[in-house]
Amino acid sequence: MELIQDIKIAVDAIVFGYKQNELHVLLVQQKYGRLKDSWALVGGFVKNGEPLQDAVHRELLEETGIKVNYLEQLYTFGDDIDRDPRFRVISVAYFSLVNSTKLQLVADTDAAAAEWFPINNVPQLAYDHSKILKLACERLKSKLKYQPIGFDLLPKEFIFSDLENLYCAILEKEIDRRNFRKKFLSFGLLEETGKTIAQPAGRPARSFRFNRQKYKTLIKEGFHFEI
Amino acid sequence: MELIQDIKIAVDAIVFGYKQNELHVLLVQQKYGRLKDSWALVGGFVKNGEPLQDAVHRELLEETGIKVNYLEQLYTFGDDIDRDPRFRVISVAYFSLVNSTKLQLVADTDAAAAEWFPINNVPQLAYDHSKILKLACERLKSKLKYQPIGFDLLPKEFIFSDLENLYCAILEKEIDRRNFRKKFLSFGLLEETGKTIAQPAGRPARSFRFNRQKYKTLIKEGFHFEI
DNA sequence: AATCTAAGCGTAATTATTACGCAAAGTTAA
DNA sequence: TTAACTTTGCGTAATAATTACGCTTAGATT
Known part of the structure; x- marks a missing residue:
């Protein structure tokens, strides 16, 4: 490598839940930064010695207090150099399912306020998170047909x-x-x-x-x- | 982030070909480094301003001289902190298909010598590349059933x-x-x-x-x- | 010309999917 | 108390898809 590599790596989680006979997605509201107040997926930077999966679980716990039933890697977003306006960030997106009737969202944490949104009524999202969410929806739809993952959304x-x-x-x-x-x-x-x-x-x-x-x-x- | 993030990001490509009625995979022999002489997948570090896909295409061209028919992201390997003995490297693996009857491998380049191996007779691979290859085989097998990708392996x-x-x-x-x-x-x-x-x-x-x-x-x- | 081999076409048997009728077990309203 | 209503739960016939496999065709070989 001629130059020192200067790329940050993050994880994002798409959390699906099911309530009131509708599919929902969990979003957090940004509290700081240039994109303050806008909604985004749960996520953050990976720590040096931290496996990617651990980073996802940590972010989920820190930002929303939930434990998911099902977690799998969705896609790594690294083709758009400017997806984060600050500097280059490659994001490994994860796809997860929870039984939303069981869990209690943490009221408010240091970083964000978490909230469920019906999948057909999602606000504008920060970064390229709309694109990520769209891919996650497609994956959920196709996966539901050939794997018994529906149960992870129900009691x-x-x-x-x-x-x-x-x-x-x-x-x-x-x-x-x-x-x-x-x-x-x-x-x-x-x-x-x-x-x-x-x-x-x-x-x-x-x-x-x-x-x-x-x-x-x-x-x-x-x-x-x-x- | 408390500490400066110090994680390198690389891409690896699993290249499948089909000849003599057998599935083959393209490997390169390491010419330098601690793992000199051992076989590995095509791959390398991502450049700062370079989209992930471009990095894969560049590595393929540099190390083997081929242009693939089909390329898609497979999985990002970032849970094993020590998958590279030098320092932490997260690898985004890509899965690709070529018509191997058409292409000419470059005889020898700066970095490596490329060679086709029948899928049932692959040598020991460097790093966690055996694990990556295994996942790629599974993906190929399942994808072949529901997408017309077989044609990308044939003339x-x-x-x-x-x-x-x-x-x-x-x-x-x-x-x-x-x-x-x-x-x-x-x-x-x-x-x-x-x-x-x-x-x-x-x-x-x-x-x-x-x-x-x-x-x-x-x-x-x-x-x-x-x- | 007979034999052999793999391509190419067809048809019957089986299995899976779809459409939908109807009884059962409750609640609500007359 | 009973008739009306609603959703669950079971069954059966019609249709579609898959599988198994026989037979002809078009060449090369003996």
Whole structure:
């Protein structure tokens, strides 16, 4: 290398949650800097001896106080030299899912105020975060079809109509209730809790649990989840 | 950030080719440094004002002289702090496909000697490059099923038995020749060149071209490729 | 001319998906 | 108390997709 490399490396997290029958994304409001008050993804610089994943978990904890169910690397944004107006920053974006009914957001921390936004009503975002969010939405949509990640957005015990609504909301299409149920049950990955949940109207619904252990076993045997 | 960030950023490229009915990967032999003589993926440090993609293309050109048909980001390796014995390096790995019958490797350059290795006969690799290669193989295998990327490994004009062998080799399973042909033709993405290719034995085979333009059009109409 | 080999086409059997009718189990209103 | 209403839960027929595999064709070889 002729010149000393002068590139900073950061991580950003797209956190998806599901409440009120809608997909939500977690954003934080910038408190300092040139982009003060504007909303952005959770994120920050990586420390010298810190693995990337640890950096994401640390930022999530510091800025929002949450622990995610599911975390995977999404994409590394490093082609646009000027994505950060201060200096060159390459960002490794992560994609995560939480059961938003369970968690409590921290009211207010040093760096930021965190808030859930319905995915169809997101404010303008700082940096290139809109682009990152868009990619994350596409990934969620395609991944939901071939991996059982929907459960990471729901409570441990759930009813079929909630699972179905989640799939409808994210895939943005109508699903036949009866075929959906039949297909899911045919995998043998759901177990009844024995409990029923009273509905506002109509027959009470049985609640189910996702058997993650069984899923892992099936995977080893060559099973392929596909909805 | 309390301390000045001191992390270097590099790119690595996994280059796949297909010859002698086998999947191959392109490797370079280290000429200097502690890992002299050992084989590694093509790669190097990113320059200050250089987009990541440009860095990959530059390294490929410098170290091997090739131009790839297909390039996409694979994964960013930054959890293992000591993956490079010298200092902390985060590597953004790219995944690429070339038609290896077309290209000429540069005989020898300043930095390295490049060579094709059959995927089932790869030498020990430097750094964590075996891990990277493994991930790339998995990605290739899954991607081949739902995107028409096999054509990037073949000459522009090809015959069905070559396409079929490529799928068999990468997916590591037997495919019924007749059903494979039927399915592919049903997409309407292949056009006959009008030429036939004499075989060592048996009936001569018709050659085909992949209609990339048509594929793009179909995609916009919601078409989903799946083999 | 008979034999061999791989390409190319077709068809039946099986499996998966989709559409949708209807009973069951509750609540609410008359 | 019962009729009306709503959503869950199960089943079945129609349609579509996949798989298995036989047979003809077009060349080279013996």
